[in-house]
Amino acid sequence: MAVTGETFxxxxxxxxxxxxxxxxxxxxxxxxxxxxxxxxxxxxGSLAVFGSVAVLLIxxxxxxxxxxxxxxxSFALYFKLIVAGSAFFAILAAARWSGHTGDAGEYLxxxxxxxxxxxLLVSMRDLFGLFLAIELATIPSYAMVAFDRSRRESAEGGMxxxxxxxxxxxxxxxxxxxxxxxxxxxxxxxxxxxxxxxxSPVAVIGLVLLISxxxxxVSAAPFHFWTPDAYxxxxxxxxxxxxxxxxxAFFAILxxxxxxxxxxxxxxxxxVMAFLAILSMFVGNLFALRxxxxxxxxxxxxxxxxxxxxxxxxxxQGQAVQTAFEAILxxxxxxxxxxxxxxxxxxxxxxxxxxxxxxxxxxxxxxxSMLVFMASLVGIPPLSGFFGKLWIxxxxxxxxxxxxxxxxxxxxxxxxxSVPYYFGIVRNMLFEEATGPVTAKDGSGALxxxxxxxxxxxxxxxxxxxPLSALARGSGLL
Amino acid sequence: xxxxLLGAILMLLLPDEARLVRYAALGVSAVxxxxxxxxxxxxxxxxxxxxxxxxxxxxESLNVGYRVGLDGLGFGMFYLxxxxxxxxxxxxxxxxxxxxxxxxxxxVAELGxxxxxxxxxLIMFYVFFEITLIPMYLLVGIWGDENRRQAAIRxxxxxxxxxxxxxxxxxxxxxxxxTYSMEALNAGGGLSRTAQIxxxxxxxxxxxxxVPAVPLHGWLLAVYxxxxxxxxxxxxxxxxxxxxxxxxxxxxxxxxxxxxxxLPYLAILGVVNVxxxxxxxxxxxxxxxxxxxxxxxxxxxILLGAASGNAVGLNGAVFQQVSHGLYSALLFxxxxxxxxRTGTRQIAELGGLAARMPWAGGLLALGAxxxxxxxxxxxxxxxxxxxxxxYEAFPVQGVLAALGIILSAMYLLxxxxxxxxxxxxxxxxxxxxxxxxxxxxxxxxxxVLLLVLxxxxxxxxxxxxPAVEAVLSAIGGS
Numbered sequence: 001m002a003v004t005g006e007t008f009x010x011x012x013x014x015x016x017x018x019x020x021x022x023x024x025x026x027x028x029x030x031x032x033x034x035x036x037x038x039x040x041x042x043x044x045g046s047l048a049v050f051g052s053v054a055v056l057l058i059x060x061x062x063x064x065x066x067x068x069x070x071x072x073x074s075f076a077l078y079f080k081l082i083v084a085g086s087a088f089f090a091i092l093a094a095a096r097w098s099g100h101t102g103d104a105g106e107y108l109x110x111x112x113x114x115x116x117x118x119x120l121l122v123s124m125r126d127l128f129g130l131f132l133a134i135e136l137a138t139i140p141s142y143a144m145v146a147f148d149r150s151r152r153e154s155a156e157g158g159m160x161x162x163x164x165x166x167x168x169x170x171x172x173x174x175x176x177x178x179x180x181x182x183x184x185x186x187x188x189x190x191x192x193x194x195x196x197x198x199x200s201p202v203a204v205i206g207l208v209l210l211i212s213x214x215x216x217x218v219s220a221a222p223f224h225f226w227t228p229d230a231y232x233x234x235x236x237x238x239x240x241x242x243x244x245x246x247x248x249a250f251f252a253i254l255x256x257x258x259x260x261x262x263x264x265x266x267x268x269x270x271x272v273m274a275f276l277a278i279l280s281m282f283v284g285n286l287f288a289l290r291x292x293x294x295x296x297x298x299x300x301x302x303x304x305x306x307x308x309x310x311x312x313x314x315x316x317q318g319q320a321v322q323t324a325f326e327a328i329l330x331x332x333x334x335x336x337x338x339x340x341x342x343x344x345x346x347x348x349x350x351x352x353x354x355x356x357x358x359x360x361x362x363x364x365x366x367x368x369s370m371l372v373f374m375a376s377l378v379g380i381p382p383l384s385g386f387f388g389k390l391w392i393x394x395x396x397x398x399x400x401x402x403x404x405x406x407x408x409x410x411x412x413x414x415x416x417x418s419v420p421y422y423f424g425i426v427r428n429m430l431f432e433e434a435t436g437p438v439t440a441k442d443g444s445g446a447l448x449x450x451x452x453x454x455x456x457x458x459x460x461x462x463x464x465x466x467p468l469s470a471l472a473r474g475s476g477l478l
Numbered sequence: 479x480x481x482x483l484l485g486a487i488l489m490l491l492l493p494d495e496a497r498l499v500r501y502a503a504l505g506v507s508a509v510x511x512x513x514x515x516x517x518x519x520x521x522x523x524x525x526x527x528x529x530x531x532x533x534x535x536x537x538e539s540l541n542v543g544y545r546v547g548l549d550g551l552g553f554g555m556f557y558l559x560x561x562x563x564x565x566x567x568x569x570x571x572x573x574x575x576x577x578x579x580x581x582x583x584x585x586v587a588e589l590g591x592x593x594x595x596x597x598x599x600l601i602m603f604y605v606f607f608e609i610t611l612i613p614m615y616l617l618v619g620i621w622g623d624e625n626r627r628q629a630a631i632r633x634x635x636x637x638x639x640x641x642x643x644x645x646x647x648x649x650x651x652x653x654x655x656x657t658y659s660m661e662a663l664n665a666g667g668g669l670s671r672t673a674q675i676x677x678x679x680x681x682x683x684x685x686x687x688x689v690p691a692v693p694l695h696g697w698l699l700a701v702y703x704x705x706x707x708x709x710x711x712x713x714x715x716x717x718x719x720x721x722x723x724x725x726x727x728x729x730x731x732x733x734x735x736x737x738x739x740x741l742p743y744l745a746i747l748g749v750v751n752v753x754x755x756x757x758x759x760x761x762x763x764x765x766x767x768x769x770x771x772x773x774x775x776x777x778x779x780i781l782l783g784a785a786s787g788n789a790v791g792l793n794g795a796v797f798q799q800v801s802h803g804l805y806s807a808l809l810f811x812x813x814x815x816x817x818x819r820t821g822t823r824q825i826a827e828l829g830g831l832a833a834r835m836p837w838a839g840g841l842l843a844l845g846a847x848x849x850x851x852x853x854x855x856x857x858x859x860x861x862x863x864x865x866x867x868x869y870e871a872f873p874v875q876g877v878l879a880a881l882g883i884i885l886s887a888m889y890l891l892x893x894x895x896x897x898x899x900x901x902x903x904x905x906x907x908x909x910x911x912x913x914x915x916x917x918x919x920x921x922x923x924x925x926v927l928l929l930v931l932x933x934x935x936x937x938x939x940x941x942x943x944p945a946v947e948a949v950l951s952a953i954g955g956s
Contacts, residue, residue: 375612378638381605390601390649394540397650412646416639423615423631431619431627462536469537 010065010072012052013080017116020045021109028105035104039095039446042108046091049115050084053077057471068187069126074475078329079122079252083245086336087115089454090241092446093344097235107147111241113140118249125260127176127186130253134172134217137246138165144242145234157233164216164226172213178206179261188261195262204268210257211272217250220276220310221283224303228287231299236351239295240343243302248332251309255328258316266317274314274403280307281414288421295351297421298342301377304414305335308392311407315395320404322473324395329472331388334376334461338384341454342373348447356425358434366448367429369455374422376458379415384461389415503567503581510560510592517548518557518941541657545599550945551727552595554800554938555719559595561923562715562807563588566708569811569920571818573621573706580621584712587613591716595723600648600658603728607641607688607720614713622704629700636697637688644684644724651677651733663732665952674736681729682740688721689777691747692754702770707814710766714773714810715803722780722799726792730784731952744785745868745875751778752882760889765813765823768893772849773806775886776857782872782879783864787953789946791867796942798860801848801931805857808845808924812838815917816897819910825893830902831910838913839898841921846894848928850887856931 008015024045027038057077064071091111095104117137124130142165146158180186182203183194195203212223219227231239258269284304291297309331315324348366349355359367376383389411396408457464534544548556566584573580586609593606611634619630652658654669654677666674687694705713725744729737737744755775762768780802783795815838816831817823832839848855851862861883869876913921931938 371612379642380612380638381608386605386608390540390645393646394649394653397646397653408646412642415642416635419635419638420631423634427619427627427631430616431630465537469540 006063007065009056009061010063010070012056013049013084013119014116016048016052017045017112017119020048021112021116024112025105025109028103028109035095038104038108039091042112043088043091043095045112046084046087046115049119050081050088053080053084053119057081064125068189069129070123071125072123074471075252075256075329076122078471078475079248079332080119082248082333082336083115083118083122086241086245086248086340087111089340089344089450090237090245092450093240093347094235094237095446097237097347103147107144107235110140110144110147111238114144114241114246118246121249122252122256124253125188125256127180127188127191127257127261129186130257131169131173131176134250134253135169137249138169138217141238141242141246144238145230147238148233148235151233153229153233154235155233157230160226160233161230164223168213168216168223171209171216175206175209175211175213178202179210182206188257191261192263195265199265199268203265207262207265207269208272211254211269211276214250214254215276218247218254218306218309219299219303220306221280221303224280224283224306227303228291228296228299231302232293232295232351236295236343236347239299240340240347243298243343244336244340247302247306248336251328251332255313255325258313259325270314270317270401271403273310273316274407277307277310277314277407278410280304280310281410282307282417285414285417285421288418291421292353293351294346294353294356294425295343297353298339298346301418301421302339304418305339305377307414308389308411309335311411312392312395314407315392315399315401315404317404318398318400320395320398320400323391323398326469326472327388327391327395329475330391330465330468333464333468334384334388337454337457337461338373338376341369341451341458342377344447344451344454345370345373348451353425353428356428357432359429362434366451369451370429371426372455372459374426376461378419378422382459382462384458384464387461387465499578499581500567500570503570503578503584504564506581506585507560507564507567507588510588511557511564514553514557514560518553540601541652541659542601543599543659545602545659545661546593546596547598548596549948550942551796551949552723553941554796555716555723555803556592556595558719558800558803559588559591559716561927562711562803563591565807565811565920565924566711568916569711569814570706570708571916573708576620580617583613583616584708587617587712591712591720594720598660600652600660600663600728602658603660603724604641604645604648607644607724610717610720611637611641614709614717617709618701618705618713621706621709624704625700626704629697629704633697633701636690636694640684640687640694642684643680647677647680647684651681660728660732665731665734666736669733669736671735674733675739676736678729678733678736678740681733682725682737682744685721685724685729686747688724689718689751689781690721690774691777691781692750692774695774698774699767699770702773703764703766707811710810710814711807714770715807718773718777719799719803722777722784722795725781725784726795726949730787731949734953741785741787742872742875745782745872748778748781748783748785748868749875749878749882751775751781752879753778753885756882756885756889759886760892763824763826765816765825765828765893765897766810768825768889769806769809769813772809772886772890773802775882776802776806776849776861778882779861779864779879782868782875783860786864786867786871787950788867788870789950790863791871792946792949793939793942794860794863794865794867796946797935797938798857798864800938801856801860801928804924804928804931805845805848805855808841808921808928809849811917811921811924812842812845812913815913816842820907825896827904828897829900829904829907830898831907832898833902834907834910835898835912837918841913841925842898843894844925844928846890848932850890851883854929854932856928856935859932859935 062073121133142162148154183191216223288300312327376385379385379389590609597603615634759771780795783791851858
């Protein structure tokens with residue numbers, strides 16, 4: 001196993017992320033007066049990661065390294081783009097808040113650490129390497145959730161997240177060990193040979209534990225209990241970032257494991273996925289209806305959206321495999337722009353639904369952006385969320401399976417169910433009188449820029465979809 | 479096509495001066511109207527769509543294209559949309575605050591509506607269909623009366639449910655047919671009869687909610703009553719036609735065998751609409767609610783004519799879409815005028831207005847006579863044709879619908895007698911003024927068109943005839 005120049009090129013995004021991680025940490029420690037510099041470095045770091053991924057994508061680089069355990073293909077690169085892109089906006093948003101507390105260095109280092117873990121994760125082709133990358137992505141995120149020392153909820157949320165996260169990790173690890181036991185190897189290619197159509201009981205248990213562990217990580221019901229507390233407690237930029245970037249990476253690697261590691265066992269896992277999808281959609285939306293706190297609402301909404309993505313997993317069968325695969329990729333990107341944007345607006349405005357009252361009068365541009373995000377989360381065309389749902393419904397219809405038709409029905413029904421709570425915010429913004437002026441927080445220029453940029457991306461997703469769908473089509477694992 | 483969008487942006491950029499904003503809005507809305515007029519005279523009775531259509535591939539992997547073009551089926555409504563938006567701008571005197579936002583939103587809605595009537599691709603149809611949703615929600619929710627919030631969200635949820643179900647139907651259709659182009663899918667797109675029925679059911683459901691066909695009309699009354707006058711113009715004049723147009727443009731010619739088993743029920747629904755609308759209108763104490771139910775009633779004729787599947791009925795239905803838009807806009811504006819003058823919409827509190835408001839009263843009488851289908855006015859032609867066609871296909875339903883005309887004459891004459899004739903109800907009405915020049919400018923074009931089309935129906939039928947024949951050849955009728 002020679003380490004060649006090519007290996008370095010394959011690891012370029014990861015190396016860039018590591019380098020900036022160290023630089024930002026050092027800058028935070030030694031130049032702790034100039035927060036602008038630290039934040040700028042971190043933002044530059046995420047852009048550099050984005051750029052290096054883009055370069056790899058453009059030159060069409062692909063290959064398998066370290067004994068097949070680490071793979072670079074356009075599928076992995078696609079998700080690395082999502083992670084790095086959302087990290088950029090999250091860092092811009094975090095700069096103001098963490099600048100206040102004086103902990104910018106540490107906080108931004110944590111974000112970069114999550115980025116590193118996430119981009120490593122999507123390239124893993126080995127179950128143990130996968131587990132390590134997951135831990136690399138999640139351990140800093142526990143700290144991010146608990147980072148706001150001025151609020152008790154932050155510590156509480158972080159604690160809950162930590163405990164459930166550790167349980168999830170052990171469940172996942174147990175699943176991995178069982179699968180390893182059955183197939184005698186942790187490499188996905190070897191796993192694929194043993195996971196045939198009829199599974200041994202141990203293999204089924206391993207598979208179910210593996211999926212359950214992932215369900216914890218992507219906050220799919222019934223493993224979602226940590227989500228509202230963690231998102232409510234976390235600094236908003238952390239909730240925004242964690243609900244988007246690592247989650248996309250978790251979905252990506254789950255997709256890789258299932259498609260590369262156990263394609264023959266598809267009937268088993270699509271059934272599990274269908275169950276999780278339906279449950280997540282209903283639980284997420286029904287609980288979101290009852291929330292008065294926008295962050296909790298968005299947390300439940302993210303449970304529901306995990307359900308939509310899992311619906312695409314359930315459709316990974318029959319004629320629909322290709323479309324369902326594309327649906328997951330496209331939904332991840334669409335969800336990233338709209339959900340990140342919605343969380344950042346909450347960061348700007350406040351987490352009480354009442355603080356949105358009359359926003360159209362006090363700051364029309366922010367209100368308009370929020371309208372775009374909310375409408376997009378509902379799935380109104382031509383916004384980004386619509387395209388995600390479009391692909392999912394198409395995949396579901398193509399699959400030709402009755403169970404998936406039920407899932408598609410649930411997607412349609414849940415889109416309607418979600419209208420009242422998303423548009424509750426819109427109602428407050430547009431139809432209610434302002435309770436007080438929105439305090440224009442200082443240094444929120446970068447945050448506002450992120451919000452507008454994301455709103456624009458959400459609104460013009462109809463144009464973005466042209467390259468994205470081509471990219472998604474081209475990045476086949478199949 | 480893009481003009482309304484540019485107009486919307488222009489509106490937002492204008493300074494906050496009411497007079498300037500009004501004139502600019504007038505100018506913007508005049509452009510599509512003039513263009514449509516030009517198309518009428520330049521291409522007249524040979525709207526071969528070739529010169530006026532565009533076909534750009536949008537999402538290649540799904541075979542979705544930006545396919546738009548005008549034909550005889552859509553032209554009448556396309557023209558009416560441009561006209562009624564123009565009139566809505568004129569009739570916006572009761573919109574006091576945030577005028578420029580009002581116009582901006584109105585133009586976004588216009589973009590969606592024009593798009594629907596020009597769409598030649600199922601996905602484009604859906605996208606434009608939904609683009610109208612949020613603007614209408616906002617128009618009602620922000621500028622409506624005190625019940626507006628409830629009304630707006632109810633409208634949103636009902637129609638969103640319908641359209642999402644419809645989307646699922648479209649997607650299933652597109653997948654089975656291999657494309658979303660309406661042209662390629664003509665006459666079933668190669669689907670078997672069972673598949674067509676399965677696809678037609680959700681599409682019909684979605685379209686009928688939009689119409690709304692009784693018993694799916696739950697959203698209608700509150701929205702109509704709460705809206706400002708100029709929103710009513712669009713809301714009653716155009717929006718229901720998105721549903722009926724979809725019926726005539728998509729459901730019937732594209733899925734002839736799938737729709738066929740539903741046609742008798744569609745005719746029954748049409749009759750139910752006619753009778754229910756008329757009976758309930760009878761009981762309304764509120765003038766605006768009366769007009770709203772009368773509008774439900776006359777929409778029934780469109781359903782009946784569309785269900786007939788013969789040349790007379792279809793021509794009648796297509797025509798009725800336009801004449802319904804003309805007369806309902808006329809009535810809603812006059813109700814608005816009367817309500818602003820007298821301060822009430824309760825029929826019991828009004829009386830003898832003709833003496834003080836000869837013009838407004840006279841035009842109200844004209845509108846009411848049109849609504850009851852008096853010969854010489856446009857509605858007569860289209861209702862008569864719808865009933866003839868309907869009678870030929872479904873004799874019982876045809877006779878019952880004809881009864882509806884008698885009923886509508888009863889309640890409308892009763893309303894006229896109470897509102898504009900008789901002694902002056904209150905001393906306060908002695909001093910009220912007649913409709914002013916602006917208000918007259920809003921209603922007179924509608925009244926003139928009602929007359930012109932009533933006397934020379936060939937002006938419109940000539941345009942729609944070739945397209946109606948195309949529909950007939952698709953369904954294999956005569």
